[in-house]
Amino acid sequence: MKNRRLWLGLAFISPWVVNFCVFTIYPLISAIYYSLCDYCVLTPAYFVGMRNYTDMASDHLFWLALVNTLIFAVIYLPLSIGAALFLALLLNLRIPAQGLLRTIYFLPTIVPAVCLAVVWQWLLHGDGGLVNILIDPVLQTCNGIFGTHLEPPNWLAQPGSARVALVFASLWTLGNTVLIFLAALRDVPTHLYEAAEIDGASHLQKYLHITLPSISPVIFFIIISGLIGVMQTFAVPYVLANGTDGPGRSLLFLSTYIFQNAFQYWSMGYACALSLVLFLLILILSLTMMRLSAKRIYSAAD
Amino acid sequence: MRCEPGDTPLIRTTGFLVLVAGALLSFLPFFWMVGTSLKQLSETTASPPIWWPSSPQWHNYPQAINDMRHFWLYLANTLVICALTVTGSVLSSAVVAYGFSRINWPGRDKVFLVLLAGMMIPGAVSIVPLYSLYRHLDWIGTFKPLWVHSFLAPAFFVFLLRQFFLTLPKDLNEAARIDGCSEWRIFWQIILPLSRPALAVVALFQFMGSWNDFFGPLIYLNDPKTFTLSLGLQNFQSQHGGTQWNYLMAAAVLVTMPVVILFFLCQKTFTEGIATTGTKN
Structure with missing residues (x-):
């Protein structure tokens, strides 16, 4: 009977077993092998040992891509998660037109990445872009009062402003996270707030000691999945920069660099080495986050 | 008795205003995208900016499809x-x-x-x-x-x-x-x-x-x-790209529109699905 169930279970999960072998195990092992090879797809892979890795250590483009990726992650993650949590807290209040507001915040997240990038390229355009139309009066007022000479930037033409532009464009899609936070906030048991009310807790105390601890597992989930996502940013910066890596390579991210090596320079071995470094980086960062937050996550079982 | 934090008239009103301002900002790109898609080329970079074209160029859409x-x-x-x-x-x-x-x-x-x-x-x-x-x-x-x-x-x-x-x-x-x-x-x-x-x-x-x-x-x-x-x-x-923004925006609208329509048709499935991904583990 037990045996029968085992075979039955295995039969049901067999599609995934094939999936796991072909699309997870095989790529992982062969990526490790290719990363030790010179490989351009057209000719068989040629074993070169650790050369791709030693090359990487002295490849300034790799370091640039790494730094760009980390800077983007460090700026974008806290900003997007903080803003999403703030919006979710507000949306959770008893306010009119709640459903409509939620819909408006969510709508940008379903826009295809290429469309999003194309639209933001236009919004950020130096000549006729909406962003500059909006900030121009502000800058002019500033200039008038303080005698400064501030001009609206040509966002996607300079390295610094291109990075800021990418953050803007990416922040447009935080509605997804807002919805997840909102669902978590709805699950916070009301009796906790009632108890706190009786104890005379202030609003801030309730937020800090009830709301945040109650939704901490969800915050943690958002941080980890956000981290995994942000470290692999590709489509939006790639299209924003017209299929390049941006002015002064400011939009060169690890994924962009892997793509360039694999499909523009056909250095597939080097691309594999880069992808494994990216994998290790994500692994180390996720594990560190788990360590750091293990003590801070409240679980209902305690 | 409502005891949830932030449930005072003052916080609710301020919160609502902040949300409305944010929603306007968030919606503006859609407005600008559709507006641009209906402009003549000269209108796209006009100064002062034209918010909504006085004579919408609907033929931009067949033109974009053609292009x-x-x-x-x-x-x-x-x-x-x-x-x-x-x-x-x-x-x-x-x-x-x-x-x-x-x-x-x-x-x-x-x-x-x-x-x-x-x-x-x-x-x-x-x-x-x-x-x-x-x-x-x-x-x-x-x-x-x-x-x-x-x-x-x-x-x-x-x-x-x-x-x-x-x-x-x-x-x-x-x-x-x-x-x-x-x-x-x-x-x-x-x-x-x-x-x-x-x-x-x-x-x-x-x-x-x-x-x-x-x-x-x-x-x-x-x-x-x-x-x-x-x-x-x-x-x-x-x-x-870089020049004919009206056609490019028309094309972007055409690619986005089906998923937006799909979203409005099954909004409930969407929101519940997203909520599930975060809370049930």
Whole structure:
């Protein structure tokens, strides 16, 4: 009977077993092998040992891509998660037109990445872009009062402003996270707030000691999945920069660099080495986050 | 008695105003996108800016379709890929999720941990190995790299459906087994019909994923006639971008509109699906 169930279970999960072998195990092992090879797809892979890795250590483009990726992650993650949590807290209040507001915040997240990038390229355009139309009066007022000479930037033409532009464009899609936070906030048991009310807790105390601890597992989930996502940013910066890596390579991210090596320079071995470094980086960062937050996550079982 | 924090008239009013301001900002890009798509070229960069064209240029849309060259082919290609991946994902992940939740076999939960661990491996790692595998199979330039894997139970959907199947009462299986129902019939005739909402979430997510996918088509498709809408739009942008913003925006509206309509048709499935991904683990 037990045996029968085992075979039955295995039969049901067999599609995934094939999936796991072909699309997870095989790529992982062969990526490790290719990363030790010179490989351009057209000719068989040629074993070169650790050369791709030693090359990487002295490849300034790799370091640039790494730094760009980390800077983007460090700026974008806290900003997007903080803003999403703030919006979710507000949306959770008893306010009119709640459903409509939620819909408006969510709508940008379903826009295809290429469309999003194309639209933001236009919004950020130096000549006729909406962003500059909006900030121009502000800058002019500033200039008038303080005698400064501030001009609206040509966002996607300079390295610094291109990075800021990418953050803007990416922040447009935080509605997804807002919805997840909102669902978590709805699950916070009301009796906790009632108890706190009786104890005379202030609003801030309730937020800090009830709301945040109650939704901490969800915050943690958002941080980890956000981290995994942000470290692999590709489509939006790639299209924003017209299929390049941006002015002064400011939009060169690890994924962009892997793509360039694999499909523009056909250095597939080097691309594999880069992808494994990216994998290790994500692994180390996720594990560190788990360590750091293990003590801070409240679980209902305690 | 309402005791939730922030539930005072003052906080509520300020919060509401902040939300409205944010919503306006968030909606503005859509407004600007559609507005631009209806302008004459000279109006796109006019100073002072024209918020909404006085005579909307509806012919920009047929013009954009014409300029994209194979728009209808892109649409057909995208729909074919979407149909295949949606069918594949829904069927295969439901079967596998059933095996991970409704049959109690030794070692099941350990194997499920392996599935979860596999989800942590970034897609970037498999790009080169899969590309070279597909090359050996002579699949480059075909749709196969874009849909075949969806018939092998994508882990994320297995995870979602398993969560749902676990919430269905155990007695369903017990009773059916006593009646001599085969496991496959229990799955097909009892569990699947009860799981329509969860299956809808999987179908929707997969549809969106395939419709929006850019990287897959970018590396596997090389003939413009096989392009998807996303890739076709990017191609159009890199050839005509930077100048004819009205046509480019019209094209972007055309690519976005179907998913926006889909969203309004199944808003509930969407919001519940998203909420599930974050809270049920």
